[in-house]
Amino acid sequence: MRYVKLPKENTYEFLERLKDWGTLYAPVKISEKFYDFREVEDVRQIEFKYNRTIMPPKKFFFLPREKMFEFSISKAEYEEVIENVEPFVVFGVHACDIFGLKIMDTIYLDELPDKYYKVRREKGIIIGISCVPDEYCFCNLRETDFADDGFDLFLHELPDGWLVRVGTPTGHRIVDKNIKLFEEVTSQDVCNFREFENKKHQMFKYHEDWGNLRYLLEMETEHPMWDEQSDLCLACGNCNLTCPTCRCYEVQDIPNLDGDTGVRIRRWDSCQLRSHGLVAGNHNFRPTKKSRFMNRYLCKNAYNEKLGISYCVGCGRCTYFCPAEISFVRNLRTIMGLEDKSCPPEVAEEIPKRGFAYASTIRGDGL
Template sequence: MRYVKLPRENTYAFLERLKEWGKLYAPVKISEKFYDFREIDDVRKVEFHYNRTIMPPKKFFFPPREKLFEFTVSRAEYRETLEDVEPFVVFGIHSCDIFGLKILDTVYLDEFPDKYYRVRREKGIIVGISCMPDEYCFCNLRETDFADDGFDLFLHELPDGWLVRVGTPTGHRIVDRNIKLFEEVSTEDICNFREFENKRSKAFKYHEDWSNLRYLLELEMEHPMWEEQADICLACGNCNLTCPTCRCYEVQDIVNLDGDTGYRERRWDSCQLRSHGLVAGGHNFRPTKKARFMNRYLCKNAYNEKLGISYCVGCGRCTYFCPAGISFVRNLRTIMGLEEKSCPPEVSDEIPKRGFAYAAGVRGDGL
């Protein structure tokens, strides 16, 4: 891998040069507490030290709402409306969100690639940046705190600039065309990089082994935590909408006033909504809020075989933005026996009840 140094005084000049590669998006502060990725006109508004954005960067590759094709009923024909996507640059993506995109790649770029997603991935340039965790971060437990690939460039903070890792041929071209902005990495820079990473590693709130978590979740489906937390849950879907790896969508046909023409669009869906499990005949394979709540925990902690990690990257958004104050990490630690009152007073020995059928809402008790 190639390493170069970007001096701090050249940072804004570098951001300006990135605009030559496409429309530039980066994190900006949008309120007293919140940040989000927005299009950048003034590079001095870019926030380098932030913990998380409201919406994950997946929105640039898998839009919340997307037109698939237009149709005419009388002619029984349709016309694809695949957008002519212009090149763009997303600057300031954290390691956990880079892993989030890699997880989406395993879904939408498998043996049957999603062409709408693929064209955006091909046109998008990823520039990552290092960060310091807060109390909501647990990417270290998910092994997503340091990205080896999935980026064109990655900036690690130094006292007087940035150590830059070059990850792709596009990254090499960006550096080569702006080589006067960069310097060679010195021994002092390497020492500072090491110190920053060590400091960052110690800053995480939790340091534990979660390797058996997905099994405990299946074994503890009778745990009282599920009922208690499902009662608190508002079933608003906010956790899904802010998650960098949630990938469910619904498809709807929108008919124009003439009753003959229209278009089909897909938009993000949430497994926490009652309508998500609704199928033909009015049947719902996940009818209760508790069943939907449990399903999300099983889904996020399932094993992605291609990457060897879970579908949760530890960004902390679902907890930070939950209007009901539900802590995803605390609930998982409860199941693992790391929180007080982790075990119920009486443990059921009815093993046949435990399993995915329970989470799928087979019992259907309560709302």
């Protein structure tokens, strides 16, 4: 991998030159507490030290709402809508969100690529930036706190600038075209980089092994936590909408007033909504709020075999933006016995029975 240094005094000029590569999006402060990725005109509005944005960067590749095709009933035909996607740059992406995009790639760029997602991934440039965790972050437990790939450039904060890792041929071209803005990396820069990463590691709130978590979730389907926390849940779907790896969508046909033509769209869906599990015949695979609540925890902690990580990247958004103040991490630690350490002896005898409850959880039977 290639390493260069971007001096602090050249930062804004570099950001301005990124506009030559496409529309520039970056984290900006949108209220007293919140940040979001927005199109940037003035590069001095970019926030470098933010914890999380409201919406993850997946919104640039997997649109919250997009038109698929227009149709005519009388003509019995449809015309596919292919949007002309212009090049764009997403600056300031944290490592956990880069892993989120890598997870999305395993879903939408597999053996049957999604054409709408694929064209945006090909047009988009990802530039990552280092960060420090707050009390909501647990990406270290998910092994997503440092990205090896999935970016074109990645900027690591130094006392006097940025150590830049170059990850792709596009990243090389960006550096080469602006080579006068960069310097060689010195041994002192490497020391500063190492010190930053060591301090970052120590700043995480939790340091524990979550390797068996997904199995405990399957075995503990009768744990009282599910009833207690699902009762608090508003079933609003906010956790899904802010999650960098939730990928469910629904398809709708919207007719025009002429009663003949219309448009088919797809939009983000949430497994926390009752309509998500509803199918023909008015059967619902997850009719209760508890079954939907449990499904999300099982889904997010399932194992992505292609990447070797869970579908949760530890960004903390689902907890931070939950209007019911439900803590995803606290609930998981409760299941692991780290929040509530009480475990009566008779529980060991029940575990074989609890294992069979997993199938009914997925179906929603009896929940």
